[in-house]
Amino acid sequence: MNVLLLLGLVAVALADVTRFYGEKVFRLKPVLDEHVILIKELASSIEVDFWRPESVELVTIDINVDIHVPAAHTDMVFTMLQQSGMEHEVMIEDLQATIDAQMDNKDISPRSHSYTKYNTLDDVEAWISSISSSNPDLVSKQVIGNSYEGRPMTLLKIGKKSSSSKPSIFLDCGIHAREWISPAFCQWFVKEALSTYGSDTQMTSLLNQMDVFVLPVFNIDGYDYTHKRDRMWRKTRSRSSGSSCYGADPNRNWNAGWCTTGASSNPCSDTFCGSKPESEIEVKNVADFIRKNKSIIKAYLTIHSYSQLLLFPYSYTFQLAEHHSELMSVAEGASEALRSLHGTRYTSGPGAATIYPAAGGSDDWAYDLGVKYSFTFELRDTGRYGFLLPVSQITPTCEETMLAVKYITSYVQKNLY
Numbered sequence: 001m002n003v004l005l006l007l008g009l010v011a012v013a014l015a016d017v018t019r020f021y022g023e024k025v026f027r028l029k030p031v032l033d034e035h036v037i038l039i040k041e042l043a044s045s046i047e048v049d050f051w052r053p054e055s056v057e058l059v060t061i062d063i064n065v066d067i068h069v070p071a072a073h074t075d076m077v078f079t080m081l082q083q084s085g086m087e088h089e090v091m092i093e094d095l096q097a098t099i100d101a102q103m104d105n106k107d108i109s110p111r112s113h114s115y116t117k118y119n120t121l122d123d124v125e126a127w128i129s130s131i132s133s134s135n136p137d138l139v140s141k142q143v144i145g146n147s148y149e150g151r152p153m154t155l156l157k158i159g160k161k162s163s164s165s166k167p168s169i170f171l172d173c174g175i176h177a178r179e180w181i182s183p184a185f186c187q188w189f190v191k192e193a194l195s196t197y198g199s200d201t202q203m204t205s206l207l208n209q210m211d212v213f214v215l216p217v218f219n220i221d222g223y224d225y226t227h228k229r230d231r232m233w234r235k236t237r238s239r240s241s242g243s244s245c246y247g248a249d250p251n252r253n254w255n256a257g258w259c260t261t262g263a264s265s266n267p268c269s270d271t272f273c274g275s276k277p278e279s280e281i282e283v284k285n286v287a288d289f290i291r292k293n294k295s296i297i298k299a300y301l302t303i304h305s306y307s308q309l310l311l312f313p314y315s316y317t318f319q320l321a322e323h324h325s326e327l328m329s330v331a332e333g334a335s336e337a338l339r340s341l342h343g344t345r346y347t348s349g350p351g352a353a354t355i356y357p358a359a360g361g362s363d364d365w366a367y368d369l370g371v372k373y374s375f376t377f378e379l380r381d382t383g384r385y386g387f388l389l390p391v392s393q394i395t396p397t398c399e400e401t402m403l404a405v406k407y408i409t410s411y412v413q414k415n416l417y
């Protein structure tokens with residue numbers, strides 16, 4: 001073992017890293033009002049980390065509720081569930097064991113970038129520099145601002161160089177820190193775009209006619225925090241006045257029905273909407289970029305996990321979007337393309353009716369700005385591993401998602417003029 005690695009291990013051991021030994025993830029299936037009340041009581045009496053939906057405010061009848069429960073309370077919760085008669089299952093027996101097992105490809109070198117692992121932020125940043133300097137004809141990069149903790153947010157532009165500005169697609173990953181498969185997909189997308197340009201007719205035509213802006217890690221501070229301190233962190237890392245809690249939900253912070261539904265004004269909630277729209281600097285930086293380039297941005301794609309959904313506006317209201325039927329047919333075509341590879345089933349639909357009503361999301365904001373083709377992907381899986389999708393699923397997940405993304409980009413391209 002080399003000295004650096006040893007020092008690294010010692011540093012990690014000394015740092016305040018959250019461990020999850022004996023903690024469980026339960027799936028609850030409330031079908032009666034009493035079940036919902038019970039879940040709400042539970043959430044107010046012990047510390048419960050909501051995985052799906054993301055906060056207690058979003059719990060309703062007839063949806064699956066995935067919750068992560070600290071070790072000290074698992075017996076109590078189990079007994080309570082047995083007595084309640086509510087259907088339930090244990091999804092994850094020991095969260096730390098599942099986190100450790102997430103690194104199930106032991107043969108890959110831990111200290112460099114790879115498309116088939118969950119890269120650290122340092123590795124992603126090094127990759128951004130090297131991929132752009134080694135592909136000067138197709139890639140350029142630009143810093144769109146700094147994060148709360150002062151890290152530069154680097155946006156990649158992928159496309160054949162042109163003297164005039166081209167119609168574009170905006171793709172972001174990693175809005176939520178713990179959804180690690182998402183940044184893995186943006187990196188995969190860039191690799192595929194560069195390696196198939198010139199051979200794949202669809203990709204070649206796309207990059208000749210359009211540019212794709214890729215933001216590989218939106219919530220960089222949060223992403224770094226999930227690698228170093230708390231694997232289950234979701235929000236940004238900003239401080240808000242009058243509270244000791246950190247961060248706001250960067251997908252509740254956009255100016256689209258802001259904080260009216262499915263969001264919390266409590267800074268300690270995982271769905272805290274922030275002190276005002278765009279209070280989070282990362283959101284403001286991206287919103288500023290999209291506003292400035294709105295005449296050329298024809299599609300907005302944002303990658304999350306998990307649940308296997310392809311969502312489109314609206315989520316802040318149950319009202320159907322003006323282009324509902326067109327968006328629905330594009331989403332269904334994309335889901336079909338995705339499924340053709342490994343049989344993975346996706347559900348398509350407007351956010352409010354398909355997952356839950358939740359205001360302040362980036363998809364609704366982009367759509368209301370005029371970006372008609374606005375989609376949120378929720379990648380694998382449906383809850384077996386949730387946010388802890390094993391490394392062995394990165395390749396199949398990215399491969400199939402590529403097909404859906406290419407379906408959408410082709411559709412957009414065909415309808416440009």
Ligand code: 0X9
Nearest residue numbers: 251304305315351358361364376
């Ligand atoms: O709740 C979210 O922000 C997304 N789900 S996640 O589990 N990745 O957090 C869904 C976003 C759907 N769109 C909007 N709510 N606008």
Ligand code: ZN
Nearest residue numbers: 176179304305
């Ligand atoms: Zn998310």
Ligand code: ZN
Nearest residue numbers: 342395396399
């Ligand atoms: Zn495959």
